[in-house]
Amino acid sequence: MHFDLIVIGMGLSGLMAAKTASESGSKVLILGKGMGALCLFSNTIDLLETLPKGMKLDEGLSQWIKDHPQHPYSKVGAKIVEEALTSFTSLFPLPYSFVSAGDGNSLLPTGAGTLRPTYLIPTTMVAGASVREQGGLIVGFKGFKDFYPDYAATLLGCRSLTLPPFRTFHEEITAAGLARSMEKESFREEIGREIRREMGNETRVGFPAVLGVRDPWGVKKGLEETIGAEVFEIPILPPSIPGMRIFNRFKEWLVQRGVTVLLGHSVSKAILRGRRCEGIRVSNPPLSSFYSADRYILSTGRFVGGGLVANEEKIYEPIFDLPVSQPRSREEWFRKSFFSNLSHPVHQAGILTDSSLRPVDDKGERVLENVWIAGSILAGHDSTNEKSREGVEIATGYMAAKCAMKK
């Protein structure tokens, strides 16, 4: 089958690229072997940690761009970053939408009782932003091993409550299982009554971020009615239920728009002729299929996603064998201290591009004419330490599609 555009990789950047291209009326195929880092780490939308509180997005970002000419944000530009974020948030109309606190970062509580700066917050998390000042009750579930209310509450200056095991659970309690239970009214009422009994003078109640996948706002409202206090979600260990919500929303929208979505498919080979990609072979054992398009966007992520692979000697890109910018030897990949103040050099490794996000070699020569690069695979940023993960994904996914579909 032939498409206008094939997007390889179904993380946030790939989904953004597919959305953007589809809006320009193109025939798009997006395929991925999994749901990407989105469902591991993305609870909120990070833009940049150094965005000072209260500073307007464009001011903070413009300064960063000035100081970091090789950063993906510098390729995109502050204006397009803002455009891309608007395009992202348009997918999430109220009541479950993404908001920012006065154009700057908010500090949200985490499962480790720390506060974490982040830019766009789902409405189910907003009330958590003031928990340090206003206090609250942090609730967890006995038998749910990925959240310890007492641990988080002590550090946040809150009170904690561990709910006893409920009849609903026969097997190990997981985030996904809890999220499913939360969508049942009977379960919400059962735990709601229990919490209400234990409430002191708190006016808000924090839960691990498992308030349902399909209708988190409904779950929040339901709980608030029974408990009689405001409810918010706290990001915890992967998997990320809020990340799954983002994924599901994109998928639903893309399918509705007629985009071909192939999940669980990975590219085994790209067929190149000169500096053009002619098609891809996709393996979905026992079948192997061939797809072609005029243009391609590569958004396969880093090591976790499989977009980059490291062997003992070097880091490579397995689909197109693109040049990967990287430290000279493995000895330089990581610093001696895990919590070093400087980021580990391996995180800066990735694909170099020109200003249109097309891949280039170390001399700046364009390597492929009809392939664009988006997302965390891009060289020159460290999404974890800069807290720029979702921002870079959204901005470069949007930008890559805009550039690819230009002519």
Added chain:
Amino acid sequence: MDIKTEVLIIGGGATGTGIARDLSLRAIPCVLVEKGDLASGASGRNHGLLHSGARYAVSDPEAARECISENRILRRIAGHCIEETGGLFISLSEDSPQFRERFLMACEEAGIPTALYSRDQALELEPELNPDLLSAVKVPDGAINPFELVRANAKDAERHGAKLLFHTGITSLLIDQNQVRGGLALDLLSGEDYKIEASFVVNATGAWVNQVLKLAGLRIDMALSKGSMLITNQRLNQRVINRCRPASDGDIVVPNETVSILGTTSVRSEEVEDFEVTPPEVSLLLTEASRMIPAIRGARLIRAYAGIRPLFQSGGTGGDRQISRSFALIDHGERDGLKNLMTITGGKLITYRLMAERTSDLICRKMGVDVSCSTHLKPLPVVAESLRPKDRLQKIAPGGEVLCDCELVRREELEEILETMQFRDIRDILHRTRLAKGTCQGGFCVYRLLGLLHESGLVKESPNKVLKAFLEERWKGIRPILWGGALKEEELIESIYKGIFNLKDSVEFGVGSSE
């Protein structure tokens, strides 16, 4: 709380706990102090090999004879710490056939039983061996769990009246004229100090012997040799695989429960706590070990670690590989004129019991007591039931919490341990369970462990401080092997702790958790 006893033993490794057991079985009162936890030095930092002695048969016949004799004793008294895997010394095309003949003869002289296998026989037993091998010699090597062994000795010693004090250091020796009379102890977690009066002091601190001797203004000649090892996340061999050539780097792969351990290097070190495994060491171990077992090349490594061999130099020159692996018992009364102080060092994990016997014999002679050793006759107690993965899986009840997914460690298992011990430091738990020993090396489960400890009121400071210290310590073992699957996992772990949890800045490991 000043203490009076007969013998003060410094060092809680195999030798120290072995001496405590030996003395207490002879009804001689003793107190053992250890600055860390059980087996935190070389006793816990080795490849878990139950030596047959074959490795030393050609170069060091005395050490070889000690090994095979102790090998037989340990099979009798410590069966529950041992897996009787057997071992092979394989010859590849570049290995000299003359060496193999000398090796066979030397084993016979040392009393080590051998059998010669053809290439095909060897491959049938160990299908992952390099098919280019020429032959293999069977020897009675085995795998031993050193933590279990040391804990069993400690438990038996305590059962017979010995007192064991952990996280406790000796800050000075009490010396009266030309005689040692005990030492000043410092509880490193609480800061409390007190006096331990003793008629005899035994220095069983392995690589740290000179730090203790310095307190008496003494010193002995030690060569510190760092040996590095790598762990794979699967077991590639059923038997211990050795290279049939003179002792060299990367000549052994020891199977251990569900993993294989590749050893070792020998690098002269000046530091007793130099545990860094360097990239050249990693490359060398992989290159050499994969000559014996090619599948090692593609295997997922889970950790690198190093131990310091305390080698006693009785003079002579040559490389560290040539220094005898036999042990030395030094009577400082005879050597330096400081009575009732002795140092026991050198040796191997496998000869710990013999070292303890000789030391205890010396003390008995000095005391004028005539009780003989019985440690070679009485079986060691079982401390913790060692469960195979299948048994661990069967123990998981519906709705139960498995805190460590890699090694199937249940919440109940940890709660039971916490009930039976006085919890002082997170490492007390890490040394007593399989938690954090698997593929993710504690990346997920230590957060959960801290959640449990915090709930139980056992973490008095910020749990994040302990968590960060653990991650920093874990990093030392992970950093040398970060490529392939391990790098992928590390990106995930870093994204969790620095990303989702926003943890920053490094802190030092081992900060006390009780008041």
